[in-house]
Amino acid sequence: MRVGIDVGASKLAFGVADASGVLRMRHRRAWIPSGDAQRDCDAIAAGAHELLARAGVPRGELRGIGVCAPGPLDAAAGVVLGPPNLPGWGRVPLCALLAQALGAPAALENDANAQALAEWRARAGQGVERLVYLTMSTGVGAGIVLGGRLERGADGLGGELGHVSVQWNGERCACGMRGCLEAYAGGAAWQRHLRRVTPASSRAAALAGSAGAVRPEHVVAAAREGDAFARAELERWNGYVARALAAIAVSLAPDVIALGTIAGAAGEELCLAPLRRRLREQVWPRIAERVRIEASALGDELPVRAALIVAERAG
Ligand SMILES: [Zn+2]
DSSP states (O other): OEEEEEEOSSEEEEEEEOTTOOEEEEEEEEOOOOSOHHHHHHHHHHHHHHHHHHTTOOGGGOOEEEEEEOSSEETTTTEEEOOTTSTTOSEEOHHHHHHHHHTSOEEEEEHHHHHHHHHHHHTTTTTOOEEEEEEESSSEEEEEEETTEEOOOGGGOOOOGGGSBSSTTOSBOTTSOBSBTHHHHSHHHHHHHHHHHOOTTSHHHHHHSSGGGOOHHHHHHHHHTTOHHHHHHHHHHHHHHHHHHHHHHHHHOOSEEEEEEHHHHHHIIIIIHHHHHHHHHHSOHHHHHHSEEEEOSSGGGHHHHHHHHHHHTTO
């Protein structure tokens, strides 16, 4: 049996799978990092223990632990290196801590990289050799799979597509640079923008309770109801995402670009079809016809599936 753990900035997800990869049980819960890495690691180990107990897995039967966490991290060493979304985490040997707590070897991977691998595997048999995955959650994570292998670039520096420039000298990004995709399409950045510009009379403000409480999901819901402001905002968001998709399509021509979270929630009419139309306007027709823009194939299960793939590496 293997356990997969996804450590997010606002949630923890756990899954247990048997040796043939069949998901036996999963659990997801809201979580606020405490600011103390040791206490957070204890809480993560306790959550895994609890799920293993519920799934009836005795300690001796656990073969591997897979952990996904936000970067930066050293996957080979199993060490998390002070991610901005996990306050108080300096250099944390997460694999060693969890291996000790749970009594099995552990492997670590950047969350977006592992999710890209899981999305690629979910399309096994569909002739997909090259896949790029983009997740627009708090930030914009990305992973590149080429020929069934993660492409990390020199020193693991590659694949950070959330920081492709989509606006010359544009908004300041959390990374310190300007004009990154994440500064426009990331959930946190988009939410800040929405709270500045949402009219109090808009449907999005009504759904949120007030304009100052608007979140991306309110805009998606209002756009689905036909609200003009929400539709325009989503079009603006699509416009920035499409610039990054064009850069990815021209440079890699992947078989699939899979999009998670906001794009998955907004769906075909509000997001995927407009993105394909914009891509056709920005790249050669042969490329636009070849590169498939799709929503995540795994949806809610993706973080746990990704962590369980990492667990295969653990022994
Ligand atoms: Zn950036």
